[in-house]
Amino acid sequence: MFSYLANPRRFMRFSAFAAPVFWLIAVLCIGLGWYQGLYTSPAEADQGETVRIMYAHVPAAWTSVIAFVGLGVASLSFLIWKHPLADSAARALALIGICMTALCLVSGMIWGYDDWGQIWAWDARLTSVLILFLLYCGYLALRYAFDDDRRGAKAAAILALIGLINLPIIRYSVDWWTTAHQPSVALDFSRDDNPLPWSMRGPLLLAGLGYLAFLIAATFSLMQADIMERRVRAREVRT
Amino acid sequence: MSVFLTQGEGIYIAAVYGLSALTLVGLTGLVIIRHQRWRNRYRALEASR
Numbered sequence: 001m002f003s004y005l006a007n008p009r010r011f012m013r014f015s016a017f018a019a020p021v022f023w024l025i026a027v028l029c030i031g032l033g034w035y036q037g038l039y040t041s042p043a044e045a046d047q048g049e050t051v052r053i054m055y056a057h058v059p060a061a062w063t064s065v066i067a068f069v070g071l072g073v074a075s076l077s078f079l080i081w082k083h084p085l086a087d088s089a090a091r092a093l094a095l096i097g098i099c100m101t102a103l104c105l106v107s108g109m110i111w112g113y114d115d116w117g118q119i120w121a122w123d124a125r126l127t128s129v130l131i132l133f134l135l136y137c138g139y140l141a142l143r144y145a146f147d148d149d150r151r152g153a154k155a156a157a158i159l160a161l162i163g164l165i166n167l168p169i170i171r172y173s174v175d176w177w178t179t180a181h182q183p184s185v186a187l188d189f190s191r192d193d194n195p196l197p198w199s200m201r202g203p204l205l206l207a208g209l210g211y212l213a214f215l216i217a218a219t220f221s222l223m224q225a226d227i228m229e230r231r232v233r234a235r236e237v238r239t
Numbered sequence: 240m241s242v243f244l245t246q247g248e249g250i251y252i253a254a255v256y257g258l259s260a261l262t263l264v265g266l267t268g269l270v271i272i273r274h275q276r277w278r279n280r281y282r283a284l285e286a287s288r
Contacts, residue, residue, distance in 0.1 A: 103262045221271075
């Protein structure tokens with residue numbers, strides 16, 4: 001699959017079909033997930049109506065982590081094969097990832113202010129997500145810090161690979177340490193006594209799917225733009 | 240729909256959803272502008288060949 005799509009011409013053909021499909025899935029799933037989250041899902045016993053923040057906050061958190069996984073894979077591919085499409089994917093994922101991480105942090109602060117009475121706590125989950133945000137900042141700063149584009153891409157790719165260490169810390173921080181943050185139960189399908197009922201998990205998963213489709217669609221569209229830019233610039237140099 | 244927007248906590252929910260919508264729409268706009276810009280230049284170049 002990767003080697004098939006590594007050809008820019010094939011990628012353009014594939015993404016011309018796939019990107020609109022993912023845009024459509026994103027609009028439908030986010031729209032439906034948010035509608036259900038705001039209108040039809042129940043309020044929670046402890047938090048009351050504020051629990052509805054979850055349907056916007058948690059999908060942003062998932063997307064920020066998934067984007068970094070993609071960034072790591074793209075960076076590894078770039079370091080091994082020096083393929084410009086891998087660098088292009090990494091840059092697109094970093095841009096969307098940093099916005100999603102910022103959104104996750106800010107929405108978490110608003111939720112925390114209402115729920116805990118403070119916008120920030122130096123708790124393991126919050127701190128590890130803040131480190132993820134700083135990693136995205138570092139990646140983008142390094143990527144554009146060099147006059148030689150390839151050196152910038154290589155340095156940023158190495159940072160992205162090092163940053164992958166942070167992902168299991170984010171995932172398991174709520175299990176390894178005592179934190180103020182709620183445990184991750186939405187994706188735990190093995191528990192019969194899951195504290196999050198399906199009436200809440202359904203809209204959450206739907207919104208999460210929408211955010212994931214948004215990430216894929218936006219990445220494909222940015223990569224398409226990148227390929228066209230390279231072609232235009234290459235032809236301008238020749239003439 | 241419940242009456243949560245009339246309660247004090249409604250402002251927090253509105254702020255989070257407003258920010259999220261703004262981020263998603265903003266990113267989509269940025270992607271579309273960049274895509275259109277390079278597609279137009281690429282097509283103009285193709286047409287001039």
